[in-house]
Amino acid sequence: MVITQRYEDASGTFHPGFLVVPETSILFIGAGERLLGYNVERRERVFEDRTDYGFWGWTRQARTSNWISWDN
Helix, strand or coil: CCCCCCCCCCCCCCCCEEEEECCCCEEEEEECCEEEEEECCCCEEEEEEECCCCEEEEEEECCEEEEEECCC
């Protein structure tokens, strides 16, 4: 599976981040203001969202995955 994305980062602060949850086959991608989710087993996008103030990173705690941004 090959995924290519573009994102704007005018301030040079928001770098792309990835998180894979093997038991669900979901790949979370965040870059700039874009948030994407892919099912790597089925090779399809399962969600697309955005954050108003920029993506900082993914965290995983027990059974949940969270994204971090200024507005979260």
